[in-house]
Amino acid sequence: MKDDLIGVSANIARVLQLVDQIAGTDLNTVVCGNTGVGKELVVKQLYQKSDRKGGPFIKVNCAAMPDTLLESEMFGYERGAFTGAHRKMRGKFEQAKGGVLFLDEIGDMSLSLQSKLLHALQDGEFIPLGSEKTVKSNAWVIAATHHDLEAELEAGEFRNDLYYRISAMKIYIEPLCKRPEDIPHLIDYYIKKYALQLNGNYSTVLSKHSLDKLCSYHWPGNVRELQNVLRRIIVFGEEKSIDEMLSISNGPGNSTDGCTVNGQASPLTDYLGLNVRSLDLSELSLKKFQKQVSDQVEKDVISYVLEKTGWNRSNATQILKVSYKTLLTKIQDLQIRPPASLI
Known part of the structure; x- marks a missing residue:
């Protein structure tokens, strides 16, 4: 097709x-x-x-x-x-x-x-x-x-x-979120295309529940993200893939719930799982926290991009705008592991 x-x-x-x-x-x-x-x-x-x-x-x-x-x-x-x-x-x-x-x-x-x-x-x-x-x-x-x-x-x-x-x-x-009326047509087209490519037939049909979930999602990655989700549905089954997708989109990195102001809590300290105000002054090295934050952000971003590209490292380097060698080094240093299904 x-x-x-x-x-x-x-x-x-x-x-x-x-x-x-x-x-x-x-x-x-x-x-x-x-x-x-x-x-x-x-x-x-x-x-x-x-x-x-x-x-x-x-x-x-x-x-x-x-x-x-x-x-x-x-x-x-x-x-x-x-x-x-x-x-x-x-x-x-x-x-x-x-x-x-x-x-x-x-x-x-x-x-x-x-x-x-x-x-x-x-x-x-x-x-x-x-x-x-x-x-x-x-x-x-x-x-x-x-x-x-x-x-x-x-x-x-x-x-x-x-x-x-x-x-x-x-x-x-x-962006796809501004034209939701296109989503059902994109789903119909690509689910048939990937079913033919991966299974050799057009037989995959999504349930109404799954269609509703997909059509109500905001698709920050646009059509490319939708394509990746539909590929996973063909391979792994729709419920697991859609639920996984929704959990990613609604994870702690995309929500401000529970954050307060005036120093009581902050997205970064919550993100690292620590409370700055509970630490000894001798432990408050700015350089140390910069490194922690940088490593954690890099690990999350790289992991997310690798997941979205199906661990296609060449595609990931283009999205992340780093060299192939740099990506491999960071995968090793940050101990990023592929899911069991890809090993």
Whole structure:
């Protein structure tokens, strides 16, 4: 089954209308929305409905690598341009010639690299690292971001000129909690898709009780979270997966119940399971508590992301914005263990 943009809400209807209108142009477009709403799906639909659908579709994740590596990925390099450059490499801009260059999470790009991207977009040409020759590209640039770019403009964290260059057209996808009427349709589509993938048939049917639970949930992780829950339902059974999902969403990290003010209690001290006011003054090292809080927060966040990605470490590194090596080190140091079902 090929994924389409699923929904009956006014927002999805507007998105689909914009896709049809924009696909016939080569106007640079930015797709905005929270993580997990389906931005890449919209980008792919723009590509599929355009005259460029027979050309290359090249994706660059701007949040997944440091500046120096991202620059060489985008613009390419000559042999000997830097240590380790043993051969010439064509950049993504050049590879996307005649097709689409998808710049995912462009809001995470540094200001210095934004400047170089701006020149490439303005001139339709660039110079690879270590080269003196100009390379031309007519790639259609489509960007996506979960950032509020207008707010970043105000804060000086995103270039005004680049913003106006990439956003000749703009598509905004609302979070799933703002379009609850789409949830039943998404459930119906993906439960059939995953049942076919994982069980080889369409036979999985959710009970009304389970459907009500899923439809009343606020889905902070949007469609991606819904997809993960439905996969778990297919594999483990609906009651366990849905109850587990609800317990996570309503856990201590997402509730302020029981917190008071004026120093009597605080989210962090409750979180660590201690009461600062009960400790000896000799035990109140700020550095020690900073380390405790940092470790506990990191452990909870990493554990949550690993669970949501089914312990797919590569996907987790992209969400957490750390290197694969860093993630493995933290998993070991923080003693994070996969569930028994994945061992």
